[in-house]
Amino acid sequence: MKQIEAVFIHSPELDLGAYPVDSPFNIWRARMVSENINSKGLVDGKHHREVEPVKATRSDLEKFHSARYLDAIIEAEKGNLTPEAFSMGLGSPDCPVFIGMFDHASWACGASLTGARMILSGETQMAFNPSGGFHHAGPEKASGFCYINDLVLAAMELADGGKRVLYLDLDVHHGDGVQDAFYDRNDVLTVSLHESGKTLFPGDGFVNEIGTGRGKGYNLNIPLPVGTYDAAYEEVFRRAALPVIKKYDPDVFIMQLGMDGLTGDPLAHLNLTNNVHADTIHTIMSLDKPILATGGGGYNVENTVRGWTLAWYVLTGEEDQDLTLGLGGVMLENVDWPGGFRDRVIMTDAEKRAIVNEEIERVIEEVRMVIFPLHGLTEQGRPG
Numbered sequence: 001m002k003q004i005e006a007v008f009i010h011s012p013e014l015d016l017g018a019y020p021v022d023s024p025f026n027i028w029r030a031r032m033v034s035e036n037i038n039s040k041g042l043v044d045g046k047h048h049r050e051v052e053p054v055k056a057t058r059s060d061l062e063k064f065h066s067a068r069y070l071d072a073i074i075e076a077e078k079g080n081l082t083p084e085a086f087s088m089g090l091g092s093p094d095c096p097v098f099i100g101m102f103d104h105a106s107w108a109c110g111a112s113l114t115g116a117r118m119i120l121s122g123e124t125q126m127a128f129n130p131s132g133g134f135h136h137a138g139p140e141k142a143s144g145f146c147y148i149n150d151l152v153l154a155a156m157e158l159a160d161g162g163k164r165v166l167y168l169d170l171d172v173h174h175g176d177g178v179q180d181a182f183y184d185r186n187d188v189l190t191v192s193l194h195e196s197g198k199t200l201f202p203g204d205g206f207v208n209e210i211g212t213g214r215g216k217g218y219n220l221n222i223p224l225p226v227g228t229y230d231a232a233y234e235e236v237f238r239r240a241a242l243p244v245i246k247k248y249d250p251d252v253f254i255m256q257l258g259m260d261g262l263t264g265d266p267l268a269h270l271n272l273t274n275n276v277h278a279d280t281i282h283t284i285m286s287l288d289k290p291i292l293a294t295g296g297g298g299y300n301v302e303n304t305v306r307g308w309t310l311a312w313y314v315l316t317g318e319e320d321q322d323l324t325l326g327l328g329g330v331m332l333e334n335v336d337w338p339g340g341f342r343d344r345v346i347m348t349d350a351e352k353r354a355i356v357n358e359e360i361e362r363v364i365e366e367v368r369m370v371i372f373p374l375h376g377l378t379e380q381g382r383p384g
Helices: 029-039 067-077 083-087 101-121 150-160 176-181 230-248 274-285 301-315 350-370
Strands: 006-009 048-051 126-129 165-169 188-195 219-224 252-256 291-294
Touching: 006 101, 006 301, 029 048, 029 301, 067 083, 067 101, 101 126, 101 150, 101 291, 126 301, 150 165, 150 176, 150 252, 150 291, 165 230, 176 188, 188 230, 219 230, 219 350, 230 274, 230 350, 252 274, 274 291, 274 301, 291 301
Parallel strands: 006 048, 006 126, 126 291, 165 188, 165 252, 188 219, 252 291
Antiparallel strands: none
């Protein structure tokens, strides 16, 4: 088996600056994953290392965010929440003001930038920052628990380094902040699979949002119906997303691995298991390009931690060693039976499958009509 150089990015500073106790967003998920992979021997200190990030500087942050927005975050944390700051999304129910918010966001962003810079320097092929993934933040806008957009800044870092970047967002919520940042660019192709904006925040991310100018066709959205299950997800990824991904042929991938699409998540309505994340990572790894992976949403903490543990296991190439891995699933404390870190397959009744399948087919057809021709692909996914 090919030995994969992989780094898990975490430090004690990322455990500070917790959101208020009534917020669904839990920053300690990353620490729990770190503890888990260390206790299970999934960090060997040589090929699979845990490294500490470098905190993002003010100069780093201002490559995307405005100075007045960053100042507003700092002042709000001091208790000075102005009407202008409120209009920027600060102090809202999903972006509360709390002590340590600016520092935590700077460290989380720094962790993603650390991974991007290690990939650029050739120090690693795979980097995972479970504390990152803040895909909703805009240049002057906090939204959806996101204050600083580490993903945009990491993609900019890689693109500025001369790399063609493919951003793949698996979070259940549409990655609107990343989409908007690169909407008129063709050096960063954004692909987002998410629950439809008809039923979930932020209310956008439809197939007809394809980019503008030179970026036309370089923004691909795949909105999913309520109740989407593993096989339907895998079908739409294989037939609608993968042909475009292969045709674009990026130099590097950024993968946002939000786990809020898993069944039982309190903030969404899909019916997935972590097998879709693992299998999607496997597919992307088969393209033999470096990957920067981040965390994201995931509000059932136990399921999220298990999903990210599995993601690390796959990214390191270790899952390939165990041919017994397959259907099944375990609690974090026990990985001795065939499911490994994978969830049990969820059975969906025929009536619900039929409803989902009909909508999935419609989305596939729309993507193939709207996006494929812009990449020289036929509606069957082959070069035209």
